[in-house]
Every structure is written in C-alpha cells, then in structure tokens.
Amino acid sequence: MMKDGKTTIHDISKALDIDSSTVSRALNNSPRVSKKTKEKIVRKAEELGYQRNRLASNLRTNRTFTIAIVLPRISRHFFATVIAGIEETAYEAGYNVIICQSLDDLEREKKIISSLISNRVDGILISISMETKKYEHLESYKNLGKPIVFFDRPCPLHDCINVHIDNFKASFDATEHLILNGRKRIVYFSGSQDIELYRQRKKGYIAALNKYNIKVNNNYIFESNLSEQDGVKSAKNTLKFKNIDAIHSANDTAAISAMKYLKSIGIKIPEDIAIVGFNNDPISAVIEPSLTTINQPAFKIGQIASRYLFKQIENKPIDAKNQSKFLGAKLIIRNSSKQ
Amino acid sequence: MMKDGKTTIHDISKALDIDSSTVSRALNNSPRVSKKTKEKIVRKAEELGYQRNRLASNLRTNRTFTIAIVLPRISRHFFATVIAGIEETAYEAGYNVIICQSLDDLEREKKIISSLISNRVDGILISISMETKKYEHLESYKNLGKPIVFFDRPCPLHDCINVHIDNFKASFDATEHLILNGRKRIVYFSGSQDIELYRQRKKGYIAALNKYNIKVNNNYIFESNLSEQDGVKSAKNTLKFKNIDAIHSANDTAAISAMKYLKSIGIKIPEDIAIVGFNNDPISAVIEPSLTTINQPAFKIGQIASRYLFKQIENKPIDAKNQSKFLGAKLIIRNSSKQ
C-alpha cells in the first residue's frame, strides 16, 4: 500500500469497522483493549503502512518526546562527547534530541529558549553561555512546568539540578601536581571571575599554593576569556617574567594554543616550562604526552544529566544530592533548591 | 502577565474583541490585516507573553521547521564539524536541527527514519550507515514528498543530492605524494568494497601506482572496516613484509591507531615508514606533523548540504551539477537523478 504514509487511524478504523479511539488505544498498547482486536489492528496498521502522526498526538497530549541540548559550541570535543552521552540515554528512553548552539551569545540563547518554548520540548539540558547572568528566559520555560538540568556550567536557578565536576578540587589537584614536581613559580590563566566555574578553579589554584606556603603573586594571574588568542597573549605575557617554570590554564583551549606558541618560538615543553590544562580534548594529551590534564568524564556527564532530566519529565522521584567520583575528577550533582 | 506562557490567540482575541482568525493572520504578518489592528495585536501579544504553539501550527500546516541529521557517530570530529556547518545554516534559516546517531547499524537507522516520519521533519541530511545497501526506509520518507540530501557517503537513491569530496582524486593525490617523496612500496588499508566511497579511494590508489608504473601488489592491500583494532591488525600484517616504506590508509581512524602501534614498538615515523591518512580529525595532524593527510572541508560540506536541503524544502530551483574545489579536496555535488 504505502500510499504516502498518510494512513491515519481512521483508515484503519474504517477498514476494520472498529472505532478510531479503540484503534488509538490499541496502537498505544493500552491494557484496555482485548488481545484479539489489538492484534487485528496492529496487523492492519502494518498492512496499510500506518505511521502515527506525532504532530497530532503532540498537540493533544502537550508532550513531544523531544528534549533540547543548549550549549556554546558543538564542535568542542568535550561538548560533542556530552552530546553522545545524552543521545545514548535518550535513544534508549525513546526521546528525540534537538541541539542548539548559543555560541556563548546571550541574545542567541534567549532566542533559542523562546523557540524551544514554542516547540514545547519536554525538557532542556543546558550549559549556559558565558554572558548569561540573569535567568528570566529560562524561568519562563520552567513556568511551563518543564524541567531544566544544567551541566558543566553551574547555575543557581531555583529547583534545578546541576551536573558538573568539582572544579575546585580538579584545579587544586592540578596545581598540587605541578608543585610536587618541583614547579613553584606557576602562572595562572584564569577565566572570567563572573563565572562560578572559573571562580572555583581559581580558588583551587590558590588553595594549593597556600598549602605549600607559596606566596600568591597576583602578577602571575591573567584573566581572560581563555580563547586561542587569549592563550597566545597570555603566553607572551608570561615570557616577560624570568624563572617561570609552569603554566596552569583554567581551560584547554588557552593551554593548547599557548603551548603551540611557546613551541613555535623554541621553548621546550615540559623541560623549560610545564603546562597544566583542563583536558576536554584528546589533542592536548596527544600533542604533548607529558602535559598534565584533568579529564572530565564528558560522556558520563551527558548520561547522568539526561537521566535526571527524564526522571523529572516522567515525575519520578529524584535524589540530587549524590556526589560520585569519576576518573579522578569528582562529579557533583546537586539540586539548587537545596542550597 | 507571563501566566505560564500558555496564552493562546484566543486570549488575545478576547482581550481585544477581535476574532482569533484575525489575530492569527496578524501574527503571521498577513497582508490582509490593517496596519493598525496588526500593531494592536502584536502589542497585546507581547504584553500577554504570547508564544505561538508550534505543535498546533505544525499539525495544521504539516510542516515543522525542523530537519534531521542522521549520521554514524556524533563524536567523530569530522561529523561534529559537519553538524556545526549545518547548524549555522539552519539557525539563519530559522530551522531546528535534530540529530540522530545510527552507530553504523542499519536496524537503528531504520528505526530513526521511522521516527522522523512520525515526527514529520521537513527534510533529512544523512550519511548512511556502512550496512545500508537498500533504501526502502529512505524511500518511504521521500514518498511523503520531503527531501533527503546525502553527505560524505554517496547514495544512488533517485532524485537526491549528494555532497562529498572527490574520493578518487583525494586518494590519488595522497598516493602520488608518497611516490614523489620516494616511497614506492606502499601498503594500502582499504575499506569495504561494498561501499562506493571506499571503492573510489581504492581506485585512486591504484591509478596513482599505474601512473608511475609501479606494479600493484594485491598482497599489499588489506581490506577491513578500518576501526582502531583493524588499524593495529593491519599494521602487524604490514610488518610481515620487508622493505615497506609507506602506508596509505583509506581512513584516519585506522591510520592513527596503526601509527600509534608502530611508534609503540619503536618504529620511527616517517623515517622508517611514511603514513598517509584521510584526515577528519585534528589529532592526526598534531600527533605527527609530518603525517600526510587529506583535509575534508567538513564545515563547508555541512553548509552546502543543508543549503540544498532548504532549497528543496522551500521548492526553490536547484542546480546540483556544480563541482567546486575546497582545500585541495575537490567537492562533488550531484543529483542522483541526473546520472
């Protein structure tokens, strides 16, 4: 048959002289339809090449079985891996995934959320843009009674789950690692202190210095957006000091580009200088095997964040106080209403 | 107001004592509504925090402003970059993007397509799974009158556009490059010859040997799925021969893992052996700068493929005979009905 895939439940209904509501129930595997009629209906449906029109059922039920991922940039390895983790979970649970890039642009993020509201996605997984400091756009989504889960970049929005690593600890460990390897004059490439994640990382760096009684030299701390250009710029600034023996960068983008630059001007890494980066990207580990990096369990983050989302969508009980360890970077899961 | 974002056109209709159909027209910017009422309506809509319910409008119009990308694996750098290219174009054109991974599993691909039919996505961009040799599932989508564009992996399905590089030429160039650098005994890691893309690449390899009067030695050609494990296995097989001075791999995964393995057992690359890989991933270029790779213009492929898709969705004229050059890998765009 296959006539355009436009077969509706009414076609089945007519062909079998069974009411369309029964057909609907049967196709939804409702327990309130007898096995026999169910079988008859299912057979006919296949015969006619029936495919449920989800648009109609979405409208009726006000559900879409679609979730959205909103993140700065798909092509960053960390995010691509998070997506893979989410996608796996979603596929198993029967959800579609739509993906939106904010490009770290707040206006774009707002537009995206507005479109997601119009499209009535069942839930949102988001790593907020660097520019996001107010959350009205997200609140207006929440007001629909639909859940948001934040990953990577924490957000204090009421009654939302956050999934991210323990940035303080990861940064502390990385710095300590350098110190224990005899590096004491450590330049720190910091991210914007408007952002919780980077505040935590900076604190970790400082705490490690304190632990080993190394004086914190504010001149050694460069704050930037940690872009590639920032990495080069910060590397150049680093060279103005004598005797620097390590760089700790709060993200991998800046770490890698700084390293590339330093190599290009003949500085041997890690003999002349050691670098620590937050490794989201396999390049950093490959480009210089001795580079110290903090692995973020990206795939796991995706799985866990989306599982929490699905639980909320399906009104299942959640316990968002768990804190588990993964790959050496402690993973934090918390519900911001509990704070 | 913001009462749940549940404002409908009827709320606006009541508040203004204008019929809802007029409200609908105004919000769709129909020319058949006076400027004044239009303005009044738009103002009220904003005041009430109205957001169109796309579920309803989708049902009515049988359009979704959503396209789907179906590909083997998101986390491969090549595909992640293609996605970024598609997403950019889609965002500009006002489309949502939903992403589905086939994991190179035909059954999964079929399920995905079936779900996309149910969800009435406006178009599909697909890099078919390795297992896909028949195309009924794709045809039943096409029968809805909706377009499919194939990228990376060509497909002969009638009346569909294909976007991919010139695999023959890329492979020829790579082999020639090795030869011109004095490498003559070149092992070739081939992909399955059931797949058009790998047939082309193999032909390119052979053609280059022919050009320089190098005899094709079939023992030097290993066919596999080019996975990481295959890379190691093929590398081991390569070592059984004496005097091999180059490896040309039909994909980067196998090339990289072969190279890692060879390095691990003390073979110096490229002094003892040169390797050519198809570079989809920046790692391969970074891990061994002298590794020769063929760059695929992934972002461009995404942009171009999605532009063709949007044109078809919007019934605009298309010319799918263009062939442009990009980054040294000739890009092919063709409509399979023209063949």
Added chain:
DNA sequence: CTGTTAGCGCGTTCAC
C-alpha cells in the same frame, strides 16, 4: 472491553 463525544491551538476556507 468498546463506542461516543469533544477538543488540543492553530490556520484556512468562505462569507460579508
């Protein structure tokens, strides 16, 4: 267990 009825929120006739 099955049928009847009604309506999700829009967009589109067709009148006037």
Added chain:
DNA sequence: GTGAACGCGCTAACAG
C-alpha cells in the same frame, strides 16, 4: 479588512 465555522489527527473523558 474582518468574522464564523471547520478541520488537521489524535487522545482523554465519559458512557455503557
């Protein structure tokens, strides 16, 4: 230029 009425395809609510 605007209003009334209908229907997209499906499912929830209520009968029986």
